[in-house]
Amino acid sequence: MTRRGMGLDISELESMAKRCRRNIVRMVYGIGAGHPGGSLSAIDMLTGLYGHRLRVDPSEPSWTDRDRFIMSKGHASPGVYSILHERGFLTEEDLLTYRKLGGCCQGHVDMKWCPGVDFSAGSLGMGLSFGIGCSIAANLDGSDRSSWVMLGDGELQEGQVWEGVMSAVHHEIGNLKVIVDRNGIQNDDFCETQMRMFDVSEKFASFGWAVMEIDGHDMQQIVDAIDWADQVTGGPACIVMHTVKGKGVSYMENNPKFHGAAPNEEQFNLAMEELS
Amino acid sequence: MSAPSGGGASRDGYGAALLEMINDDKVVVLEADLGKSTKSCLFRAEKPSHTVSMGIAEQNMMLVAAGLSTSGYVPFASTFAIFTERGFEQVRNGIARPNIVVHLCGSHGGIHTGTDGSSAQSIEDLAIYRTLPNMTVIHPCDDVSAKALTLSLRHHGNPSYMRTARNKVTRSYSDESADELEIGKGYVHRQGDDVAIIACGVMLNEALEAAELLSNSGIEATVVDMHTIKPLDSELINKLAKECGAMVTAEDHSIIGGLGGAVAECLVSNYPIPLERIGVQDRFGESGGSDELLEMLGMKASNIVQAAQRAIKRR
Numbered sequence: 001m002t003r004r005g006m007g008l009d010i011s012e013l014e015s016m017a018k019r020c021r022r023n024i025v026r027m028v029y030g031i032g033a034g035h036p037g038g039s040l041s042a043i044d045m046l047t048g049l050y051g052h053r054l055r056v057d058p059s060e061p062s063w064t065d066r067d068r069f070i071m072s073k074g075h076a077s078p079g080v081y082s083i084l085h086e087r088g089f090l091t092e093e094d095l096l097t098y099r100k101l102g103g104c105c106q107g108h109v110d111m112k113w114c115p116g117v118d119f120s121a122g123s124l125g126m127g128l129s130f131g132i133g134c135s136i137a138a139n140l141d142g143s144d145r146s147s148w149v150m151l152g153d154g155e156l157q158e159g160q161v162w163e164g165v166m167s168a169v170h171h172e173i174g175n176l177k178v179i180v181d182r183n184g185i186q187n188d189d190f191c192e193t194q195m196r197m198f199d200v201s202e203k204f205a206s207f208g209w210a211v212m213e214i215d216g217h218d219m220q221q222i223v224d225a226i227d228w229a230d231q232v233t234g235g236p237a238c239i240v241m242h243t244v245k246g247k248g249v250s251y252m253e254n255n256p257k258f259h260g261a262a263p264n265e266e267q268f269n270l271a272m273e274e275l276s
Numbered sequence: 277m278s279a280p281s282g283g284g285a286s287r288d289g290y291g292a293a294l295l296e297m298i299n300d301d302k303v304v305v306l307e308a309d310l311g312k313s314t315k316s317c318l319f320r321a322e323k324p325s326h327t328v329s330m331g332i333a334e335q336n337m338m339l340v341a342a343g344l345s346t347s348g349y350v351p352f353a354s355t356f357a358i359f360t361e362r363g364f365e366q367v368r369n370g371i372a373r374p375n376i377v378v379h380l381c382g383s384h385g386g387i388h389t390g391t392d393g394s395s396a397q398s399i400e401d402l403a404i405y406r407t408l409p410n411m412t413v414i415h416p417c418d419d420v421s422a423k424a425l426t427l428s429l430r431h432h433g434n435p436s437y438m439r440t441a442r443n444k445v446t447r448s449y450s451d452e453s454a455d456e457l458e459i460g461k462g463y464v465h466r467q468g469d470d471v472a473i474i475a476c477g478v479m480l481n482e483a484l485e486a487a488e489l490l491s492n493s494g495i496e497a498t499v500v501d502m503h504t505i506k507p508l509d510s511e512l513i514n515k516l517a518k519e520c521g522a523m524v525t526a527e528d529h530s531i532i533g534g535l536g537g538a539v540a541e542c543l544v545s546n547y548p549i550p551l552e553r554i555g556v557q558d559r560f561g562e563s564g565g566s567d568e569l570l571e572m573l574g575m576k577a578s579n580i581v582q583a584a585q586r587a588i589k590r591r
Contacts, residue, residue: 064347111346111374112374112375123365125335126370129335129337129340132340132343133342133347134344140325160335163331164339170329
């Protein structure tokens with residue numbers, strides 16, 4: 001299983017996440033647009049997934065038996081691109097194409113444009129269903145590959161998500177792992193003001209999912225949760241990770257304004273300082 | 277339309293084609309609680325391991341199919357035509373945009389569906405799927421051609437939408453003639469120089485009947501089964517425009533955006549000639565027998581005859 005993870009320990013993973021944070025802010029500042037908040041809330045888990053667990057191969061991005069990672073909240077693309085760079089799928093130059101004409105780093109992650117991306121996202125609510133399809137295919141193939149899907153918490157307001165949640169249990173899809181980035185903020189405002197979701201873990205559990213709640217910025221908890229999810233085999237598993245939107249950049253933290261806005265020059269310099 | 281013995285519904289052809297692919301382990305079938313209606317139930321009975329029940333949840337079904345496809349399978353997903361439309365944005369963003377080969381079948385399309393009423397009578401499906409880049413849009417007329425065209429989708433390189441119909445109709449194809457069918461190529465059933473009638477689905481029979489009636493009054497019509505709405509066989513349309521100089525389209529669909537719309541776009545860009553469009557005239561259907569509805573909505577052979585005469589007069 002040489003292609004699994006990157007063999008990094010906790011402090012190495014933490015360092016990698018910090019480098020990713022810097023690249024996330026760089027990409028968004030570079031084009032003057034994009035979604036830093038949800039990338040920064042997700043990046044510790046993305047680091048844990050690619051650095052500790054996912055079986056992928058940058059020299060063969062379309063390798064049939066790779067694990068699938070499906071970023072359903074596709075606007076968190078800077079997060080994905082930054083970790084794909086760390087994992088060897090993208091060069092630093094590739095990152096500079098973010099949101100630019102002809103660039104492999106499209107505004108929302110797109111499998112047709114970017115090596116290492118398994119799903120063309122951008123419209124919320126679709127990634128879980130896609131992951132279910134990938135997992136059913138793995139079972140038909142008799143393969144041990146698994147599908148890991150990241151959902152935003154605002155995204156859970158889409159009805160299709162719950163169609164998927166129900167069907168994953170009905171079909172007893174044990175090679176399907178979902179991570180909910182519970183950062184509490186969506187486009188317009190805090191989730192609490194847009195559409196309350198109450199206890200997300202309880203919702204998944206009531207459908208029959210195995211559920212674990214963690215602090216999504218604690219690398220040890222992230223790694224342990226990934227290992228836990230791996231051990232769940234009779235049906236789907238869900239990690240609800242509590243995160244801070246914009247984590248790591250003081251003025252972005254828990255600030256709905258930075259769901260989809262770029263920092264100005266002064267803010268950029270401050271972010272780089274804070275992330276050094 | 278009554279159900280003559282020996283006739284077949286296009287949905288039966290879809291089911292028969294799936295059955296014929298039973299030994300192909302790359303074929304997977306998805307259902308949304310309407311397998312008995314779309315006829316995917318025939319496949320399920322023989323190969324439950326490769327049949328996925330999605331429940332009454334069409335949006336989920338579209339993306340599950342997409343996931344299967346990117347993992348090397350060839351998914352055939354079906355529900356009623358009208359309910360595929362609930363997942364339109366899923367088809368747009370999740371299937372057509374990344375050009376993922378999923379074959380979607382919407383059965384019970386058109387007002388011919390009958391007594392279920394307007395909520396079940398999709399009259400816009402061909403139009404909306406036709407707008408999507410990468411999509412192939414097919415609407416066969418009978419079971420024999422539906423079977424042949426479904427089988428040819430197995431190795432088709434693009435996602436597709438195929439509309440099938442609920443009711444049995446007189447067959448227009450034999451197994452031999454259906455073998456000649458090719459996606460994207462209209463099939464000429466009858467030749468005449470005075471007017472060309474371009475039809476699809478259950479309206480092909482009305483078109484053939486209209487051609488007989490026209491012939492009785494000395495007007496000879498070409499009749500084409502335009503089973504593929506996209507990519508449209510523009511070569512054939514242009515050729516017939518030059519040869520006949522007048523054209524009529526006939527479809528169980530809104531005259532906006534479907535076969536009539538596609539042919540109009542083609543003609544106006546290449547060889548403008550008078551065109552009359554028979555179909556649903558920008559309204560919804562209602563409950564009733566198929567024949568009663570065709571009559572009420574002006575979609576019978578007699579209406580095609582009048583349309584042909586109008587087109588010829590405008591020439």
